[in-house]
Amino acid sequence: MSKEPVLEIEDLRTYFYSRSKQAFIRSVDGISLEIEKGEMLGIVGESGSGKSITAMSIMGLVSAEPGIITGKIGFKAESVHKNLLPDLKNYVKVNMSSGKIMEVYKDDNGWKKNIDRIMHKIRGREISMIFQNPKISMNPFITIGKQITESIMLNTVIKNRREAKERALYWLERVKIDSPGLRYNNNPYGLSGGMCQRAMIAMALSSEPAFLIADEPTTGLDATIQSKIVDLLAELKSTIRVTTMLISHDINVIRELSDKVAVMYGGIVLEHGPARDVLSPDYGHKHPYTKALLASIPSEEHIRKKGYLQAIEGDVLDTINIPAGCRFCDRCNMITDKVREMCKHAEPDLENISSEHKIRCWLYSGS
Amino acid sequence: MKRYPQYKIKVSSLSDVPFWKKAGAMNLLYVSYGIVIVITVIVSYILGAFESLPFDPQEINLGLMMTPPGSSGHILGTDFMGRDILSRLIIGIQAYFLPGLLSVAIAIIFGTWFGVLAGYWGRGFDTSITYINNLLNSFPRLVLILLMVAAFKPDIYYIMVIIGITNIPVVASLIKGKIQFLKGKFFIEAATALGLKNRVIIFKHILWHNCRSVLIIQATLGMAEAILMETSLSYLGFGVQEPIPSWGNMVQAGANYFMQGKFWPSTAPALAILFTIMGFHLLGDGLNNIFERKQKI
Amino acid sequence: MSEAATKGAHEALVVPQAWYSQYLSWLYNMLHGNFGTSTRSGLPVLREVILVTINTIYLTIGSMFVTLLLAIPIALLSARRGMTLFTWPATIFTYVVSALPVFWLGYIVIYISMHQFGLFPLAFGAMSKKFNWIYFLLPVFVLGIGNGTISEVVRYLRDEMERVFAEDYIRTARAKGASIWKHSFKEGFLIPITEIIASKISFILGGAIVVEQVFNWPGMGRMAWQAAQDRDYPLIMAITLMAAIIVRLGSLIQRVVHIIVNPRASQE
Numbered sequence: 001m002s003k004e005p006v007l008e009i010e011d012l013r014t015y016f017y018s019r020s021k022q023a024f025i026r027s028v029d030g031i032s033l034e035i036e037k038g039e040m041l042g043i044v045g046e047s048g049s050g051k052s053i054t055a056m057s058i059m060g061l062v063s064a065e066p067g068i069i070t071g072k073i074g075f076k077a078e079s080v081h082k083n084l085l086p087d088l089k090n091y092v093k094v095n096m097s098s099g100k101i102m103e104v105y106k107d108d109n110g111w112k113k114n115i116d117r118i119m120h121k122i123r124g125r126e127i128s129m130i131f132q133n134p135k136i137s138m139n140p141f142i143t144i145g146k147q148i149t150e151s152i153m154l155n156t157v158i159k160n161r162r163e164a165k166e167r168a169l170y171w172l173e174r175v176k177i178d179s180p181g182l183r184y185n186n187n188p189y190g191l192s193g194g195m196c197q198r199a200m201i202a203m204a205l206s207s208e209p210a211f212l213i214a215d216e217p218t219t220g221l222d223a224t225i226q227s228k229i230v231d232l233l234a235e236l237k238s239t240i241r242v243t244t245m246l247i248s249h250d251i252n253v254i255r256e257l258s259d260k261v262a263v264m265y266g267g268i269v270l271e272h273g274p275a276r277d278v279l280s281p282d283y284g285h286k287h288p289y290t291k292a293l294l295a296s297i298p299s300e301e302h303i304r305k306k307g308y309l310q311a312i313e314g315d316v317l318d319t320i321n322i323p324a325g326c327r328f329c330d331r332c333n334m335i336t337d338k339v340r341e342m343c344k345h346a347e348p349d350l351e352n353i354s355s356e357h358k359i360r361c362w363l364y365s366g367s
Numbered sequence: 368m369k370r371y372p373q374y375k376i377k378v379s380s381l382s383d384v385p386f387w388k389k390a391g392a393m394n395l396l397y398v399s400y401g402i403v404i405v406i407t408v409i410v411s412y413i414l415g416a417f418e419s420l421p422f423d424p425q426e427i428n429l430g431l432m433m434t435p436p437g438s439s440g441h442i443l444g445t446d447f448m449g450r451d452i453l454s455r456l457i458i459g460i461q462a463y464f465l466p467g468l469l470s471v472a473i474a475i476i477f478g479t480w481f482g483v484l485a486g487y488w489g490r491g492f493d494t495s496i497t498y499i500n501n502l503l504n505s506f507p508r509l510v511l512i513l514l515m516v517a518a519f520k521p522d523i524y525y526i527m528v529i530i531g532i533t534n535i536p537v538v539a540s541l542i543k544g545k546i547q548f549l550k551g552k553f554f555i556e557a558a559t560a561l562g563l564k565n566r567v568i569i570f571k572h573i574l575w576h577n578c579r580s581v582l583i584i585q586a587t588l589g590m591a592e593a594i595l596m597e598t599s600l601s602y603l604g605f606g607v608q609e610p611i612p613s614w615g616n617m618v619q620a621g622a623n624y625f626m627q628g629k630f631w632p633s634t635a636p637a638l639a640i641l642f643t644i645m646g647f648h649l650l651g652d653g654l655n656n657i658f659e660r661k662q663k664i
Numbered sequence: 665m666s667e668a669a670t671k672g673a674h675e676a677l678v679v680p681q682a683w684y685s686q687y688l689s690w691l692y693n694m695l696h697g698n699f700g701t702s703t704r705s706g707l708p709v710l711r712e713v714i715l716v717t718i719n720t721i722y723l724t725i726g727s728m729f730v731t732l733l734l735a736i737p738i739a740l741l742s743a744r745r746g747m748t749l750f751t752w753p754a755t756i757f758t759y760v761v762s763a764l765p766v767f768w769l770g771y772i773v774i775y776i777s778m779h780q781f782g783l784f785p786l787a788f789g790a791m792s793k794k795f796n797w798i799y800f801l802l803p804v805f806v807l808g809i810g811n812g813t814i815s816e817v818v819r820y821l822r823d824e825m826e827r828v829f830a831e832d833y834i835r836t837a838r839a840k841g842a843s844i845w846k847h848s849f850k851e852g853f854l855i856p857i858t859e860i861i862a863s864k865i866s867f868i869l870g871g872a873i874v875v876e877q878v879f880n881w882p883g884m885g886r887m888a889w890q891a892a893q894d895r896d897y898p899l900i901m902a903i904t905l906m907a908a909i910i911v912r913l914g915s916l917i918q919r920v921v922h923i924i925v926n927p928r929a930s931q932e
Contacts, residue, residue: 017371023378066371105368124841139833141850151840320378505908509870513892517900602767625771637768645763
C-alpha cells in the first residue's frame with residue numbers, strides 16, 4: 001500500500017554562521033524525509049537537534065544567514081506540484097575540504113526574494129504552520145477573530161468579509177473554544193495560553209491546507225491544558241485527516257498522535273519508522289539514542305517496576321564541532337567492540353531494517 | 368554573493384575570535400575614522416595651548432586677503448583679513464575642548480552615580496530621576512542656555528556645566544536601564560549571596576564589565592553635542608567673541624563674503640565642524656554596533 | 665543722573681532682590697496671565713510671544729514633515745532589505761548632512777536661491793514676486809535636513825522596525841501568507857513615529873533658533889536671541905515657558921496615540 005508522498009525532503013542542509021567564532025552552526029546537516037498523504041509524522045529530539053529549523057526551512061522562513069545551502073524539498077498537493085527549493089544552485093556555491101563544508105558563497109537577498117516569490121502562494125494556502133508560545137505568536141494589536149478572518153480571506157475562495165467571519169466562527173467552535181462569538185473580539189493578551197493555541201489551530205486549519213506543520217504546539221502550556229490540546233489534535237486528526245508534521249521534544253505527545261516517527265539528533269535523522277515500533281520500549285531493533293530517550297522518561301511501567309530513570313550521559317552535541325564518526329558516539333552506551341572503531345571514524349547511513357523502518361547505526365547496518 | 372568562510376576544521380568551543388575580526392568592516396572604518404579625528408583634535412589642542420602655530424592667528428595681512436589654500440605657506444589659505452585660517456582653526460579648538468570635556472565628565476560621573484542609585488536601590492531614586500528627566504527634557508537645550516545667558520554670565524564654562532547637567536538624566540536612565548536588565552539575569556543576587564560587598568559588585572561587575580561600552584559611547588556623543596552647542600552659540604554671538612577665533616564665529620564673520628561668492632572663509636571652519644562632529648558620531652555609532660547590537664537569529 | 669532718576673530706573677526694571685522672591689512673584693504673576701513687560705520694548709510680553717510662536721510652529725511642523733519624508737523610505741527599506749545599493753549611500757548621506765552645521769547649510773541654500781531665483785531673503789518682505797512662495801520653504805527645508813535630526817530619526821525608525829520584524833507574531837503572519845507591513849505597522853511604524861516626533865520637538869526648537877537667525881525669520885528663536893542679547897529677562901522666561909508647553913503638548917499627543925493604538929497601554 002504505497003500512498004503518495006505529500007512532502008519529500010532530500011539532503012536538506014541549513015547552516016548558520018557564527019561571526020564570533022567564524023564557523024558554521026550546522027543546525028540541519030543532511031535530512032531526508034518523506035511524509036505520505038493523511039499521515040502524521042512526529043519528529044522527536046532534544047533541544048538543539050534541528051527540528052524547528054527543519055520546519056522553518058520547509059516554509060522558507062529561515063532569516064539568519066546563510067540559511068539553506070543544499071537540498072531539495074518536493075511538495076505535492078492537489079493543485080501544486082513543485083520543488084520548494086528550485087535554482088538553489090544559482091544562489092549558493094559550496095566549497096568542501098576533507099568532507100566538510102568549509103566555505104559558502106550565498107546571495108542572500110536574491111535567494112530570499114526568490115523564496116518569497118515561490119512560497120507566496122503556498123504559505124497559508126497549501127501549507128499552514130502553528131507555533132510554540134501561542135500568546136506571543138499572535139499579533140497583540142488585532143483581535144483573534146480578525147486574524148482568523150484575514151487568513152480565510154487571503155487563502156480560500158471566500159472573499160466576502162461577512163462569510164469569512166461566519167467561517168471563522170465555525171472554526172472557533174470546531175476547536176472547542178467557549179463562547180466563540182465573544183472570543184472573536186478578544187485580543188490575544190486577554191486569553192489564556194490554551195485558548196490562544198486553539199485560536200491558532202483554528203487559524204491554520206481554516207484555510208484548509210494540504211499540509212500542516214505543528215512546531216511544539218504543547219510546549220509552554222500547563223500540563224492539564226497540554227492534554228486537552230493533544231485531545232483536540234487527535235480529534236481533528238481523525239475527522240479532517242490533514243497531512244501533518246508534528247514536532248515536539250515530549251515523547252508522550254508524539255506517541256499519542258503520530259503514525260510515523262523520526263528521531264533527530266545533532267541535525268540528522270537517526271531513526272525513522274512506524275510510531276508503534278519506534279516508540280514502544282519492547283520492540284527489538286532500536287537505535288541506542290531512542291532506547292535511552294525512552295528509558296529517561298517516566299511512565300507507568302517504570303513506576304510499577306520501581307525502576308530508576310536513566311539519564312543520558314554527556315552533553316548535547318555541539319553543532320559547530322561535529323566529530324568524525326557517529327554523532328551519538330560518546331554518549332552511546334551500547335557500543336560493542338566489534339563496531340567501536342567504525343563508530344569513532346565513520347558516520348553510518350540510514351539503512352532499512354524493515355520495509356518501513358530505518359536506523360542509522362553501525363549495530364544494524366548490513367543486516 | 369556574500370562569503371562565509373570557516374577557517375578551522377576544529378573550532379575551539381571556548382574562545383571567540385578577537386573583536387576586530389568579528390566586527391564588520393564598516394564598523395571598523397567608522398571607529399578608525401573617529402579615532403583619527405579624536406587624535407587630531409587632541410594634538411591640535413595641545414599645539415594651540417602651547418601656541419606653536421604656523422602663523423599668528425591674529426596677524427592681519429591685508430596684502431594677502433582671501434588666498435586659496437596652499438599659497439605662500441598658508442596651508443589652508445587666508446581669510447578676508449589676511450589671517451591664516453589653519454592657525455585660527457587650531458586656536459578655535461580651545462573654545463570647545465576643555466568645556467566639552469567638562470560637560471561630558473559631569474554627565475557621566477553624576478549620571479552613573481544617580482543611575483546606579485536608581486537601578487540598584489530603586490524606588491525613590493528611580494521615580495525622582497524619571498521625574499527630573501521628564502522635566503529637563505521639556506526644555507530645548509539652546510533655549511535654556513539663552514535663558515542662562517540672559518540671567519547670568521555668558522561664560523562658556525557655565526554653559527557647558529548646564530549642558531552637562533541636562534545630560535545627567537540621559538546617562539542615568541541608560542545606566543539604570545542596564546542595571547535593571549542585569550538584575551533580571553540574577554547574577555547580582557548570586558553575587559550578593561556569595562557575600563560580595565555591594566561596592567565590589569557595582570564597580571567591578573556592573574560598571575566595568577557591562578557598562579563601560581555604554582559609557583564610552585555616551586562620552587563620544589556628549590562631546591559631539593558639546594561641539595555642536597559651542598559652535599552654534601559662538602555663531603549666534605555668545606561665548607567667544609571676535610577677534611578671538613572660534614569655529615562658529617568664523618563662519619558667521621565670513622557670511623557676507625559668502626554671499627558675494629567668496630566661499631572659503633566660511634566654508635573652512637564649517638568643514639572642520641563637519642568632519643569633527645562626524646568623527647565623534649561615527650566613533651560612537653561604530654562602537655555601539657560592535658559592542659551593543661545583538662546578532663540576528 | 666540725579667539720585668531720584670537712578671532710583672526710579674532701578675525700580676522700574678526688574679531688580680534682583682532675593683532671586684527666589686523674584687521668581688515666586690514672577691510665578692504668581694504668570695498664573696494670573698501677567699507675564700510682565702519686556703524691558704526693551706515695554707510691550708506686554710505675552711502678546712508678543714504668542715504672535716511669534718505661530719511662525720516657529722510653522723517651521724517646526726514643516727521641518728518635521730521634510731525630515732519624515734526623507735527618513736521614512738530610507739528607514740523602512742533598510743529594515744526590510746538591509747544595506748543595499750540605495751540604502752547604503754542614502755544612510756551615509758543622512759549622516760553627513762546631519763553633521764553639517766545648520767547655519768552653513770542655510771548659507772548655501774540662500775546663495776543658490778539668490779542666484780537661481782533672485783531672492784533677497786535677508787529682507788523679509790522685499791521679495792521677488794514670482795518666487796516668493798519659495799521663501800517659506802527654504803528655512804523649513806534647511807531645518808528639516810540639517811541639525812542632526814534626520815540621521816537619528818532614520819536610525820531610530822529602522823531599529824524599531826527591525827526589532828518588530830524579529831517578533832514571533834510577524835513570523836506567524838508570514839507563515840499564513842499575510843503582509844508583514846500590515847502586521848508590523850502599529851508597533852513598528854505608528855508608535856515609533858509618534859515617539860520620535862515627540863522627542864525631537866525640543867531638538868527642533870533649539871535648531872530653529874539658529875535657522876531663524878540665518879533667514880532672519882521672525883519667530884520665537886530670533887526673539888529669544890534678541891532677548892538674550894538685551895538681557896530681557898521676562899521675555900526670555902516667557903519664551904522658555906512657551907517652548908516647554910509646545911514640547912509637552914507633543915508628548916501628550918504621543919501618549920494619546922499610544923493609548924488608542926495599543927490595547928495594553930490603556931491599562932498601565
